[in-house]
Structures are given as C-alpha cells and as structure tokens.
Amino acid sequence: MIPRTLESTVRRALRTFPVALVTGPRQSGKTTLLRERWGASHRFVSLEDPDVRERALSDPRAFLRWAPPPVFLDEIQYAPSLLPYVKTLVDEDRRPGRWLLSGSQSFGLMQGVTESLAGRIAVLALLPLSLAEATGRPGGEKPIGRILKELFRPGRPRASRRRTRIELADWLLRGGYPEIRANPRVDRRIWCAGYVQTYLERDVRQVVRIGDLRTFQTFLRMAAARTGQILSYADLARDVGVSPTTIRSWLSVLEASYQILLLPPHHANLGKRLVKSPKIYFLDTGLASYLCGLHDPEALLHGPMAGALFETAVIAEWAKAFLHRGETPPLYFWRSSDGLEVDLLVERDGRLYPMEAKLASTVRPQHGDSLRRWIERARHRVPIGLVVADGPDRAPLAPGIETVSWSGLV
Numbered sequence: 001m002i003p004r005t006l007e008s009t010v011r012r013a014l015r016t017f018p019v020a021l022v023t024g025p026r027q028s029g030k031t032t033l034l035r036e037r038w039g040a041s042h043r044f045v046s047l048e049d050p051d052v053r054e055r056a057l058s059d060p061r062a063f064l065r066w067a068p069p070p071v072f073l074d075e076i077q078y079a080p081s082l083l084p085y086v087k088t089l090v091d092e093d094r095r096p097g098r099w100l101l102s103g104s105q106s107f108g109l110m111q112g113v114t115e116s117l118a119g120r121i122a123v124l125a126l127l128p129l130s131l132a133e134a135t136g137r138p139g140g141e142k143p144i145g146r147i148l149k150e151l152f153r154p155g156r157p158r159a160s161r162r163r164t165r166i167e168l169a170d171w172l173l174r175g176g177y178p179e180i181r182a183n184p185r186v187d188r189r190i191w192c193a194g195y196v197q198t199y200l201e202r203d204v205r206q207v208v209r210i211g212d213l214r215t216f217q218t219f220l221r222m223a224a225a226r227t228g229q230i231l232s233y234a235d236l237a238r239d240v241g242v243s244p245t246t247i248r249s250w251l252s253v254l255e256a257s258y259q260i261l262l263l264p265p266h267h268a269n270l271g272k273r274l275v276k277s278p279k280i281y282f283l284d285t286g287l288a289s290y291l292c293g294l295h296d297p298e299a300l301l302h303g304p305m306a307g308a309l310f311e312t313a314v315i316a317e318w319a320k321a322f323l324h325r326g327e328t329p330p331l332y333f334w335r336s337s338d339g340l341e342v343d344l345l346v347e348r349d350g351r352l353y354p355m356e357a358k359l360a361s362t363v364r365p366q367h368g369d370s371l372r373r374w375i376e377r378a379r380h381r382v383p384i385g386l387v388v389a390d391g392p393d394r395a396p397l398a399p400g401i402e403t404v405s406w407s408g409l410v
Contacts, residue, residue: 001032001033001036002133002134002136002178002182003133003136004029004033004126004129004133004138004324005130005132005133005138005321005324005325006022006033006124006125006126006324006325007037007138008141009124009324009325009326010022010033010034010038010124013122013124013326014096014097014100015096015097016096016122017097017120017121017122018090018093018094018095018096018097018098018099018120018121019086019090019098019099019100019101019117019120019121019122020097020100020121020122020124021076021101021102021103021113021121021122021123021124022034022100022101022102022124022125022126023102023103023104023109023110023123023124023125023126023258024104024125024126024127025104025127025128025199025257025258025259025283025284026104026195026198026199026202026203027177027178027179027195028126028127028128028177028178028258029126029128029129029178030102030103030126031046031074031075031102032178033126034072034074034100034102035074038072038100039072041070042069042071042072042100043070043071043072044072044074045067045071045073045074046074046075047073047074047075047076047078047079048074048075048078053078053079056079056082057079057081060081060082060085061085063082064082064086064089069089069093069098069099070097070098070100071098071099071100072100072101072102073099073102074102074103075102075104076101076102076103076109077103077104077109078103080111080112081112083112083113083115083117084112084115084116086099086117087116087117087120090117090120091120094120101121104202104203104257110256122326124323124326125258125323125324126323126324127258127283127284127316127319127320127323127324128175128176128177128178128283128284128286128320129176129177129178129181130176130317130320130321130324130410131171131176131317131406131407131409131410132317132410133176134176134181135407139410143325144321144322144325144327144348145348145349147410148346148348148353151353151386151404151409152353152382152383152386154383154384154400154402155396155402167407168301168310168390168406169297169298169300169301170297171285171313172285172286172289172300172306172309172310172313173285173286173294173295173297173300174188174286175284175285175286175287175288175289176284176285176286177191177195177284177286177287179191180192180286188286188290188295189290189295192286192287192290192291195287196220196287196290196291199257199259200213200216200217201213203253203257204216204253204257207253207256207257208249208250208253215240215241215242216250218240218241219236219240219242219247219250220254220291221291221292221293222236222239222240223236223251223254223260223280223282223291224282224287224288224291224292225291225292225305226280227280227281227282227288227308227309227312228279228280228281228307228308228309228311228312228315229279229280229308230277230278230279230335231251231262231277231278231279231280232277233247233248233251258283259282259283259284259287260280260281260282260283261280261281261283261315261316261319261329261331262278262279262280262281263278263279263280263315263331263332263333263344264278264332264333265277265278265332265333265334265335266332266333266334266345266347266352279333281311281312281315281316281319282312282316283316283319283320284316285309285312285313285316288309288312289305289309292305294309301359306359307357307358307359310357310359310390310406311343311357311359313406314343314355314357314388314406314409315331315343315344315357317406317409317410318331318346318409319331320410321410330346330347330348331344331345331346331347332344332345332347332352334354334374340370340373340374341370342354342356342370342371342374342385343356343357344356344357351382352378352382353382353386354371354374354375354378354382354385354386355371355385355386355387355388356368356370356371356385356386356387356388357387357388357389357406358387358388358389359389360389360390361390361391363387363389363391363397363403364397365397365398365401367387367389367397368387368397368398368401371385371386371387371400371401372385372398372399372400372401375400383400384400384402385400385401385402386401386403386404387401387402387403387404388403388404388405388406388409389403389404389405389406390405391403391405392405393405394408
C-alpha cells in the first residue's frame with residue numbers, strides 16, 4: 001500500500017474521538033488505507049454488500065449487536081440511518097477509537113453525521129494521491145506551518161526531486177487516483193470513462209435528480225475546460241444550456257464530492273476594487289485533462305490548457321496537504337479590477353504566503369511582477385514570494401522573489 005499522509009491524522013483522531021469518518025471521492029483509497037492499517041484492531045464490515053446492507057437497514061439494533069465495536073463500517077453512505085443508533089452506543093461508552101467509518105461524500109451521509117454525531121466524530125477527507133505520496137514521502141507528521149516557514153525562508157536552499165517535462169505531462173494526464181497512478185499498465189481512457197460513469201450513476205443521482213445524464217456530462221466537460229479560471233455561472237449555464245441556478249446546484253455537488261475546489265478571492269483592503277467571483281479547480285488533473293479530451297503528452301504541454309492544468313496541479317497539492325492533515329484549506333487567490341493577480345495565497349497564523357504558478361522551462365524576472373507588486377501593497381505580511389515552475393531547483397529570481405520546483409512544494 002502507498003503510504004498516505006492521512007494515516008497519522010486518523011491515528012490522532014482515534015486517540016481523541018469515539019468515531020472517525022473518512023470520506024472523499026470514490027477510488028481515492030479510503031477502504032485500502034483503513035483496512036490495511038486498522039484491519040487487525042477493527043472488524044471489517046462492508047455495507048456495499050447487498051445482504052449486509054439489507055440487514056443493517058431492516059434491523060439496525062440487531063445489526064450493531066452483530067457488528068459491535070471496535071468495528072470498521074465501510075461505505076456507510078449506503079446506510080446513513082445507522083448513525084442515530086451508533087450515537088446511542090457512543091453515548092453509552094465514550095471511549096475513543098472504537099468506531100471507524102468510511103464513505104463517499106453524500107447529502108444523506110453528512111446530514112446524518114451533523115444530526116446524530118456532532119461533537120462525537122472526527123470527519124476527515126482522503127483525496128487522490130498527492131505528489132509527495134506518489135513519490136513515497138507522505139510526511140504527515142510535518143505541520144503545515146513548519147512547511148510554509150521553511151519554504152518561504154529567503155535564500156534557503158531546498159532540495160527537490162529532479163523531474164522532466166515528460167514526468168509533468170504524466171502527472172497532468174494520469175493524475176493521482178491510486179489505481180491508475182500505481183499501475184502504469186491501466187488504460188487511462190478506459191479507467192477515467194468508467195470512473196465518470198460510476199460517479200454519475202451512484203454519487204450524483206443520490207444527491208440531485210438529473211433526468212438527462214448527457215447534459216450533466218456536458219456540464220462536467222465544460223467545467224473541466226474552465227479549470228484555473230474565474231467562474232462565471234451565467235457563461236457556464238449558457239454553454240451547457242441550463243439555468244444559472246442549476247449550475248450552482250451542480251457545482252455544489254462537485255464540490256461536496258471533492259471533485260472540484262472553488263477558490264475564493266481574498267479581500268484584504270489592498271486598495272483597488274477586487275474580483276469577487278471564485279476560481280474553479282479540479283482536484284485531480286487526470287480527470288480534468290480526460291474531460292478536456294487531452295490524451296497526448298506533447299499536445300497537452302504545448303496546447304492552450306497547459307498553463308491552467310499546471311496551475312490546477314499546484315492548487316490541488318496545497319488542498320491535499322491541508323485536507324490530509326485534517327484541516328480546512330485556507331487558500332485564496334487575489335485579483336484586482338485592473339488585472340493584477342496572484343494565483344495562490346495560503347493563510348497561516350495571520351500571515352499570507354503568495355505563490356504564482358508558471359509553466360515555463362525558463363522562468364524570467366517578469367514572471368514575478370505580480371508577486372512583487374502584491375508584496376509592496378501587503379508590506380510586512382510576507383518575507384518573499386514564490387514562483388512555482390517546472391524546474392529542478394530553487395533559485396533567486398528578483399529581489400524578494402524566488403523560484404521553486406512544483407515537485408518539491410509540500
């Protein structure tokens with residue numbers, strides 16, 4: 001099994017909470033992680049099995065007597081009605097770590113968690129593999145604050161793994177879902193096609209009523225084509241052929257199921273009027289590039305989507321770094337009405353850490369102009385700005401601006 005950052009987060013949660021729930025998108029490795037690491041201490045019960053599920057739904061009390069804690073209830077979204085009965089047993093015995101749950105994100109599941117297990121449960125998210133996990137260095141014990149301080153220390157050499165543009169193209173095309181990342185023989189197109197179909201049939205239809213799945217598939221492709229862009233609900237609605245209200249509803253489904261991140265703008269009284277709409281990012285570049293119809297490495301790297309997909313990869317790495325440590329990602333972008341933009345602001349301990357993502361083999365001083373101008377407005381809030389690029393090493397770029405390889409970020 002590939003080591004995951006979330007493992008140490010789950011261990012901390014089980015030392016404190018009676019119940020830990022690991023949610024996230026399908027095929028992100030939830031069952032594999034929990035069964036591999038806690039299979040010896042918790043009985044494994046899969047609610048995806050129709051017979052087991054029927055038993056749980058027809059007589060919850062008898063089911064929980066048959067499967068007492070410590071227990072790992074897998075795919076709990078199939079039987080969210082169990083949660084009030086779990087609450088009763090938890091209130092009778094509040095010892096930590098006895099209940100381990102996993103499930104793909106759904107409205108019924110999270111409503112049940114909120115109503116029944118508030119204050120008793122740690123809710124964690126497992127996304128596809130981060131680049132660090134995929135290269136065997138998950139680093140779950142290292143706090144985000146320490147990572148940021150080291151990364152943004154002026155003039156500090158930072159070792160990074162040398163990567164080529166072909167390797168970058170492979171990451172952008174195949175993404176981080178464990179099955180497709182761990183086994184290069186898996187056909188990417190077949191896997192992604194099956195994933196999208198399963199996601200539509202199982203997850204989407206559990207949350208919203210969609211009469212024509214082809215329209216939703218069109219919406220998925222149109223949303224993927226906008227990854228890295230400021231979101232216009234009206235424009236997306238027009239291109240898909242539905243109302244802006246429907247677009248908002250469907251985007252909320254993608255966001256709740258960890259397919260996308262809506263990156264909010266940061267409002268920090270920096271002078272001029274700011275753009276108020278969020279930017280949309282897919283959390284896996286493999287799915288995003290597949291939905292965009294991109295299948296060839298060279299065509300991707302030299303095509304119009306290359307910069308947006310590279311920026312998507314950078315933003316997704318930071319989202320995974322926070323979520324896999326059990327934290328809500330405090331991530332923002334900044335753009336003034338006159339076009340000045342900073343791709344990413346990471347907020348930590350009252351300080352903002354700015355980054356620009358630039359897909360260029362040769363990074364030039366002008367690539368740091370937006371960072372420099374933002375730092376001048378922000379004054380004392382950050383020591384330096386970073387340009388994240390497809391290069392092997394860290395190097396100074398301009399006064400107060402340094403470059404860092406995308407492969408050595410988190």
